[in-house]
Amino acid sequence: MKIIVCLKQVPKNDSILRINEQGNWIQDRDLTYEINESDAYGLEAALQLKEKHGGEVIALSLGPPRVQTVIKEALARGADRGLHLEDTVFDGLDAFGIASVIAAAAKAEGFDLLLTGLQSDDYGFAQTGVIAAELLGLPHATIVMDVESKEGTIRVKRELESGFFQWVSMPAPAVLTIQSGINTLRYATLKGIMAAKKKEIKKLDAAAVGVDQASLAPKMAFRRVYLPQKSKQTQFIEGTPAEIASKLMDKLKNEARVF
Amino acid sequence: MANGILVFIEHADGKINRASYEAVRAAQLIGAQTGQEVSAIIFGEGIGDLVAEVAAKKIKTVYTVENKWLRSYTADGYTHALRQIIEQLQPALVLMTHTYEVRDFAPKLAASLKRALLGDNISYKIEEGNLIFARQIFQGKLAADVVPVGDAPHFVSFQIGSFRGDECETGQAEVKALTVNLDADVIRQHPEERFKEARAAVDLTQASLIVSVGRGIKEQKNIEIVKKLADALGAELSASRPICDNEWLPMDRQIGSSGQTVAPKLYLAVGISGAIQHLVGMKGSRTIVAINKDPEAPIFEIADYGIVGDLFEIVPALTAEAEKLKQ
Numbered sequence: 001m002k003i004i005v006c007l008k009q010v011p012k013n014d015s016i017l018r019i020n021e022q023g024n025w026i027q028d029r030d031l032t033y034e035i036n037e038s039d040a041y042g043l044e045a046a047l048q049l050k051e052k053h054g055g056e057v058i059a060l061s062l063g064p065p066r067v068q069t070v071i072k073e074a075l076a077r078g079a080d081r082g083l084h085l086e087d088t089v090f091d092g093l094d095a096f097g098i099a100s101v102i103a104a105a106a107k108a109e110g111f112d113l114l115l116t117g118l119q120s121d122d123y124g125f126a127q128t129g130v131i132a133a134e135l136l137g138l139p140h141a142t143i144v145m146d147v148e149s150k151e152g153t154i155r156v157k158r159e160l161e162s163g164f165f166q167w168v169s170m171p172a173p174a175v176l177t178i179q180s181g182i183n184t185l186r187y188a189t190l191k192g193i194m195a196a197k198k199k200e201i202k203k204l205d206a207a208a209v210g211v212d213q214a215s216l217a218p219k220m221a222f223r224r225v226y227l228p229q230k231s232k233q234t235q236f237i238e239g240t241p242a243e244i245a246s247k248l249m250d251k252l253k254n255e256a257r258v259f
Numbered sequence: 260m261a262n263g264i265l266v267f268i269e270h271a272d273g274k275i276n277r278a279s280y281e282a283v284r285a286a287q288l289i290g291a292q293t294g295q296e297v298s299a300i301i302f303g304e305g306i307g308d309l310v311a312e313v314a315a316k317k318i319k320t321v322y323t324v325e326n327k328w329l330r331s332y333t334a335d336g337y338t339h340a341l342r343q344i345i346e347q348l349q350p351a352l353v354l355m356t357h358t359y360e361v362r363d364f365a366p367k368l369a370a371s372l373k374r375a376l377l378g379d380n381i382s383y384k385i386e387e388g389n390l391i392f393a394r395q396i397f398q399g400k401l402a403a404d405v406v407p408v409g410d411a412p413h414f415v416s417f418q419i420g421s422f423r424g425d426e427c428e429t430g431q432a433e434v435k436a437l438t439v440n441l442d443a444d445v446i447r448q449h450p451e452e453r454f455k456e457a458r459a460a461v462d463l464t465q466a467s468l469i470v471s472v473g474r475g476i477k478e479q480k481n482i483e484i485v486k487k488l489a490d491a492l493g494a495e496l497s498a499s500r501p502i503c504d505n506e507w508l509p510m511d512r513q514i515g516s517s518g519q520t521v522a523p524k525l526y527l528a529v530g531i532s533g534a535i536q537h538l539v540g541m542k543g544s545r546t547i548v549a550i551n552k553d554p555e556a557p558i559f560e561i562a563d564y565g566i567v568g569d570l571f572e573i574v575p576a577l578t579a580e581a582e583k584l585k586q
């Protein structure tokens with residue numbers, strides 16, 4: 001089984017985010033980065049499928065040179081090789097643009113399964129995988145909690161609302177968007193880190209990917225980025241931990257009347 | 260010329276998804292301000308009663324498609340059907356509520372027409388005649404105004420809870436049946452019956468006091484600190500999704516869109532950032548207390564009492580205070 005897994009590099013979950021001067025995105029200097037949460041689960045799902053069925057896992061990331069870190073991390077955890085899609089024309093693409101580049105690169109590579117996370121932690125579009133499936137003319141499933149593969153058929157367990165689940169089958173090749181928590185993540189071993197040094201990371205720019213420039217034209221735009229508005233008047237309680245504790249208990253008892 | 264607002268209506272098990280009425284409400288408001296007609300589309304098999312229910316809202320036309328290939332939801336079936344409808348009706352704006360079903364097919368639908376889906380918005384405004392939508396980014400830590408670029412139709416979905424479905428104006432819509440071409444070949448997904456996992460062992464919906472723990476707790480062994488506070492208060496212990504994903508607490512203690520929805524007298528959130536998928540499960544709580552070291556954490560947007568600080572200092576102090584109170 002040949003599996004391509006998409007890994008987005010995103011600012012670390014506890015980053016202090018500052019809005020840039022133009023007010024249309026964040027300042028991305030001085031940030032530290034990590035693998036997007038659901039993508040880490042996608043990688044683990046790919047590695048487990050490979051262990052079961054044999055084949056190859058290719059770690060794909062689109063972004064500036066720094067995203068090689070997430071590719072290397074994936075190689076150290078057991079992915080076989082990397083694809084790094086890098087070109088200045090890829091900067092600031094919307095979901096359609098990113099999906100177009102990923103789809104073109106994945107098509108040239110060929111695969112049985114293309115995995116993405118269900119949602120990026122920065123943009124949060126929750127769309128890239130689904131758009132890529134449409135552009136590739138392939139079936140897809142989202143919010144996937146389990147994956148089975150048998151004789152060219154992919155059967156997945158989808159999470160639905162209100163505690164429901166549903167198994168859905170479709171022919172391979174297919175595109176799946178993976179939900180966090182579907183498996184237990186492994187960490188890179190020292191041996192894995194050493195082995196990763198010998199693995200190939202192929203760099204592809206727009207020309208090498210062969211992506212149609214028209215598909216990179218923006219279809220949506222961020223006008224302005226700002227701090228969210230509050231819907232409630234929050235009373236902040238200050239002091240030493242002991243003072244805070246006694247003030248809060250007093251308020252809960254006498255003001256909010258919860259006890 | 261593209262014109263009008265088309266609202267997608269979702270249903271399952273013979274019931275309209277209430278969340279769809281939020282999109283109807285958004286369409287009524289936007290329609291009134293921009294002078295556009297609102298219509299709705301619903302499809303399936305044997306859906307006459309559902310159509311009648313939707314037609315009782317203030318909507319110009321409810322379009323309906325009866326087709327055996329639309330009996331149960333598939334991404335392929337719904338995308339093909341909606342694309343044909345959109346090509347016939349040429350709406351300027353297609354509005355949806357950002358449910359799991361919409362997340363599954365709407366990006367495909369928009370992409371098939373070479374459009375963007377502006378997904379998961381929380382509000383809209385009109386500036387110089389242009390519609391601008393607002394959505395959360397960075398898991399609610401920041402917000403962004405977004406606009407479509409290029410020609411109509413534009414595709415927009417609103418986060419659940421952004422509009423009041425129960426405030427839909429009522430009326431009498433005309434009902435028009437449309438047809439679409441579908442066959443077995445285009446539908447590649449084969450869904451099985453929907454099911455629930457084994458029943459939850461704990462029913463948190465009945466708890467009147469809840470202490471809930473998030474990833475700020477860092478390690479499994481630290482859960483004990485929060486459990487002690489819950490015990491001292493006589494509260495149930497619950498958690499955000501990552502805690503249950505890591506199996507630090509069982510799945511049935513998860514609060515949120517894929518966990519339980521609770522509305523206790525007190526919800527005390529410890530080291531939880533306040534992502535929307537968590538908030539939907541607890542924002543109906545009467546009193547919300549949040550402890551978080553990050554003053555900008557989105558959980559403070561809905562908290563009645565906020566404590567900015569290190570949970571490892573605050574929680575033990577609270578436990579001691581609660582024990583004093585008990586005596």
Ligand SMILES: Cc1cc2nc3c(=O)[nH]c(=O)nc-3n(C[C@H](O)[C@H](O)[C@H](O)COP(=O)(O)OP(=O)(O)OC[C@H]3O[C@@H](n4cnc5c(N)ncnc54)[C@H](O)[C@@H]3O)c2cc1C
Nearest residue numbers: 473474475499500515516517518530531532536537552570
């Ligand atoms: C389709 C879908 C469904 C989902 N369903 C759910 C669901 O049902 N329930 C759910 O909860 N999530 C759900 N999620 C995940 C959700 O988006 C968030 O990722 C999750 O809620 C984050 O959990 P958290 O707040 O515990 O962790 P984080 O976002 O990592 O937040 C941790 C917080 O702890 C604070 N902190 C760190 N250290 C300390 C300290 N020492 N003292 C005080 N504070 C500290 C940090 O400032 C931060 O705000 C879902 C996501 C998707 C896409």
Ligand SMILES: Nc1ncnc2c1ncn2[C@@H]1O[C@H](COP(=O)(O)O)[C@@H](O)[C@H]1O
Nearest residue numbers: 006007062116117119120125126127128
């Ligand atoms: N720049 C990128 N590089 C690799 N994968 C990406 C990139 N952007 C998005 N993806 C994948 O698409 C998923 C959904 O992203 P989004 O549509 O932005 O929510 C992510 O979880 C990734 O798996």
